[in-house]
Amino acid sequence: MQRIWKMHESIAKPRVQQEGVDRLPSQTDSKEEVATLRERNEVLERENVYRRLTAEGDALTVYIAEHEMAKIHPETYQRFRQYCEREHLSTFEALRKMGITAFSLFVSFPDWYTLHASNEEFKLLGMEALKWEVTLEVDAFLRAKDAKERETQRETKGKAQKRKQTIASNLKHEETPEHSRIIKNENNKADSS
Numbered sequence: 001m002q003r004i005w006k007m008h009e010s011i012a013k014p015r016v017q018q019e020g021v022d023r024l025p026s027q028t029d030s031k032e033e034v035a036t037l038r039e040r041n042e043v044l045e046r047e048n049v050y051r052r053l054t055a056e057g058d059a060l061t062v063y064i065a066e067h068e069m070a071k072i073h074p075e076t077y078q079r080f081r082q083y084c085e086r087e088h089l090s091t092f093e094a095l096r097k098m099g100i101t102a103f104s105l106f107v108s109f110p111d112w113y114t115l116h117a118s119n120e121e122f123k124l125l126g127m128e129a130l131k132w133e134v135t136l137e138v139d140a141f142l143r144a145k146d147a148k149e150r151e152t153q154r155e156t157k158g159k160a161q162k163r164k165q166t167i168a169s170n171l172k173h174e175e176t177p178e179h180s181r182i183i184k185n186e187n188n189k190a191d192s193s
Contacts, residue, residue, distance in 0.1 A: 045126030046113060052127070053109070057102040062091050064134045065100075072131055076139040083142060098141040100134060 052060055070077040084094045095101065105112075116129035124132055 042117065042125055046117075048126055049113065049130050050106070050109065053102050053106045053130075058092060058095070060130075061095055061100060061102055061105065061134055064131050065091050065095055065138065068131045069135050069138065072135045073139065076135055076142070079142050080138050083145075095138075098138060100137045100141075105130070105133065 056063075065080065069080065080094070083089075084091060087094065087097075089097065112133045113129055116124040116132060
C-alpha cells in the first residue's frame with residue numbers, strides 16, 4: 001500500500017507543478033482579454049452616446065436637465081430651476097437660450113467626451129459623460145450670467161454716483177429754493193437707479 005502511495009505522489013507532484021506552469025500564460029491571456037474587453041466597452045459606450053444624441057435629440061438634453069442634473073449637482077439644478085422661473089422659460093427654452101442643444105453637443109462631442117474619458121482620477125464614459133457635460137455647461141452659463149449681473153449692478157451704481165457728483169458740482173453756485181428742489185429731485189433719481 002505504501003509503495004502504491006509513494007508512486008502516486010511521485011506521479012502527482014510533476015502534474016501539479018505542470019498545472020501551475022500552465023496557469024501562468026492563461027492569467028496573462030486573461031489580463032489581455034480584460035484590457036481588450038474594456039477597450040471594446042469604451043467604444044460601445046461612445047457609440048451609444050453618439051446614437052442617442054442623434055436619435056433622441058433635444059429630448060435627451062431636456063431629460064438630463066430635468067431628471068439627472070439634480071442627482072449629479074443639486075446646487076446647479078436649483079439655480080437652473082430658479083433661472084427658468086425667473087425668465088419664464090421651459091427647460092427646453094432655457095437650454096436652447098444657453099446654447100445647450102443636442103446638435104451643439106453632437107458637434108463638440110469629440111472634444112468634451114475625450115476630456116471626460118481621459119481623466120484618470122474621475123473617468124466618465126457613455127451617458128455619465130453626457131450628463132456631466134450638460135450639468136457643467138448649465139453651471140458655466142449660470143455663473144457667467146450671475147457675474148454679468150453683478151458687474152451691471154456695479155456699473156449702474158457707479159454711474160449714479162458720478163451723476164450725483166456732476167450735478168452737485170454744476171450747482172455749486174448760490175442755492176435758491178428752486179435749485180434746492182432740482183438737486184433733491186436729481187439725487188432721488190440717482191438713488192432710485
